[in-house]
Amino acid sequence: MSLASPVLAGDISLGLPIDCELGNTCYIQNYVDADPSDTMADFTCGALSYDGHKGTDFALPTVKDLESNVHVLASAAGTVMATRDGMTDHRQRTAGAPDVSGVECGNGLVIDHGEGWTTQYCHMMQGSIRVQKGDHLDRGTSLGHVGLSGMTEFPHVHLVVRKDGKVIDPFSPEPATTCGETHTDTLWDIPIAYQSTGLLYVGIASGIPDYDDVKAGTAQAETLSIDSPNLVVFGFAFGGHGGDIMRLMLSGPNGTVANRDVTLDKNKAQYFNATGRKSSMDWPAGTYTAKVQIIRDSEIIETKAHQITVTP
Template sequence: MRLAPSVLTAFALGASAALTTPATAQAPGARTPGPQASGAPPLTFPVACQPGRTCEIQHYVDRDPGPGVRDHRCGTMTYEGHNGVDIRLPDLAAQRRGVVVLAAAAGRVRAVRDGKPDISVKAAGAPSVAGEECGNGVAITHDGGWETQYCHMARGSIAVNAGQAVEAGAPLGRIGLSGQTEYPHLHFTVRRAGRVVDPFRPDEGQACGDGAAGLWTPEAAARMPYRAGAILNAGFAAAPVTMDQIEGGAIGVPDAGALVLVAYARAIALLPGDEVELDLKGPDGASLARSRRPPLASWRAQEMLYIGKRRPAAGWPRGTYTAEYRVWRKGVVVLSRRFQTTL
């Protein structure tokens, strides 16, 4: 039997980052990594997606005990007090198609919540999520005092009940937009005896990880290589685009009659000093538009860039138009994507 939402106030421990700044605090104690991983269940990847292709890790656990931030590799892929791992979908179109959340290990469902709306906390008229930041979610207990929690799931998608035994990989529901979030993702938290444990580096020390598997199975760890930043979206449009339009995932493809040809790209988790560049070329290989922004002054949860060219008087030359997006870091290209359209 599912617990009533009012019973699950203590269940709502996982909030999500604001997109503009890594400064929102989590629940009390979220910044303290948990005890040693003795007897921990091996964790499988908790989403039916492919990191680097159909999903990305946006944030890791914040291991810094003070006001700063530090992930398990001593990077900044986190924000103040973040107590879990955020596995993000590229846009709302992917979320609407349905992406399944999976039990990371065998256990028993302790609690569920469903019925909360799928709506960005920044949307006009969005209801308060105070005390229910996790939104729709599932908590599973495992042997040895371990627990995994799955937040921001889609309303009406929860597929398990409190008290139910589940195996690793069992479907729990789908990724949604419920609770304290602005984009579709799973917020995945691991705890032991009520304390947050970083699944990538479960010890209490503050030293950086060396790429070991942590609590993950070797197969799961191999699917999640550490990457400081990722390109989430790239494509073409017939008009300038906004971040909301990209997030919506419904930008129309331009045709030969388009008055403007726009190339756009969006990256996540960029670092101070990174430079983003976008170059649009015509069928003959000549550059039609190019932009390279000055170095970023601060960490960016996401950064969007677009460039465009008006249709020539004689119309668009027939052929393939190519755009290339690059992120430069200390003089080296660390992220790049080439994409094409035919007019």
């Protein structure tokens, strides 16, 4: 869904809060919860949100991508109201995760844009915040780096937009009255396409990888040897709907190595699947290609591929 973005008269105009290419080096994992009840829905009535979510999550595919020091950017000109730094970057629900009660935003800051508009930036990298309270910033100023601090399971910047203290969805500043209604007025200065699902990471490994390694971005083998006990293709995705098919394919010098369709039984914010084959003898040396597709309602939504070399 492509969204036009003529800004409503008197509203703020926002740029991306992250220095990346949406749909390639980053993606949107969650939108503002548009459902006032105890269930949830994003502004399209889709599943990319959770109950009470107040911001938009601009995410990196894996934890390893934090090594690129991706910049968090001021979405509009303004004055820094407050900052917090010093919290560790650590995924919640993993060993050693800190107690973040009362500081769920992690490292971050708030910018006052005037006329009652503010933006808040959360989960930034420890030690990276480069602005101070009272600083006057231009739009696009680097605020620091995307991190993993506070209450978060994945690397991202959580952007909250408020007007007079009230949360505003930048994709739907005036909430639609009909579920799924097309939104032509947003607060973004350029159109941002809604992507309901996508592949984050495709790779080849010598065995079924651990999910934590997949999310960390460390499951992929750079090379494998001909005596590897297994060859496995895996895919990591977001925005899964019940009934979606992940098609996993692995081929080598002698043709197909493995091929499997996996159907999701329910909606999943993130998920991975894998398939492969054991070796009864040495694998032929050469190039091996992993290809993974997401299929929804018989339509191929996305395809990603990856190659490695199997060496003697």
